[in-house]
Amino acid sequence: MIVVTGATGNIGRPLTQALAGAGRQVTAVSRHAAAVPNGVRHVMADLAEPAGLKPALTGAKSLFLLLSGDLHAAGANPADIIAEAAACGVRRVVLLSTLGVVTRPFGSTRIAMRELEDTLRESGMEWAILRPGGFASNALWWAESVRTRQVVAAPFGDVGVPIIDPADIAAVAAACLLEGQHAGGVYELTGPEVITPRRQAEAIATAMGSPVSFHELTRDEAKAGMSQSMPAELADDTLDILGSPNPAELRVSPDVQQVTGRPPRTFADWAAHNVAAFR
16 A cells, blocks of 8 residues: 555655556545545545544555645644554655755754755665656646736746656655655755746647737736735745746756656646646
């Protein structure tokens, strides 16, 4: 049995499908009721209460651990999830971390994630750690403005980073859960190219087959919008990366191809696959 947390999200959903398609028994964990592929067991649980994961973890051999935003907050103790997994007999854990633990290691959330990585390494279980950069799916923030006004509005229009399709993260996670040779691996996951917001808008327009214009926001305008859905400190941190990525954040990693045997998908691929969200 393989347990997938965050099973209804943009990584957990394709991961659950891939594992079920490979003929494995899968338990999908989410906070709320959700539709899952045929043959997949669903358990509602809150990772903030690790003891509540016992019904999902009992009998499981592997765990994909994806933390929700509140589990990165001060006072949270996600190390208890790892302890609960070990107590339930889980043998292998694949942890979704972040590239920021190496590119910008001194932020409070990244320090906490680095500590969680260390806890996993010392747990006695097999492990693999995935460190993705920015997600292509963050472009869904623009979906409403594209649908209603045919506009992408974003800051730093000509500054790019090598964003990754979450489906590629899921593919790497599936390999790490299914194949023992990835035990002890730490994988930095990026897309195949550095791409700017302006070029992302062009790719969305191409996928739609209709014009999409680009409007460049000031940093203050972008922060005002982002602060409606995240703490102002996190908005500033995100804008620092988007506006002035360091060399490590610009590096295109070979790890997706190394693990999956194929190159990562481009943003244009992601846009074509998700074009319905923008129409």
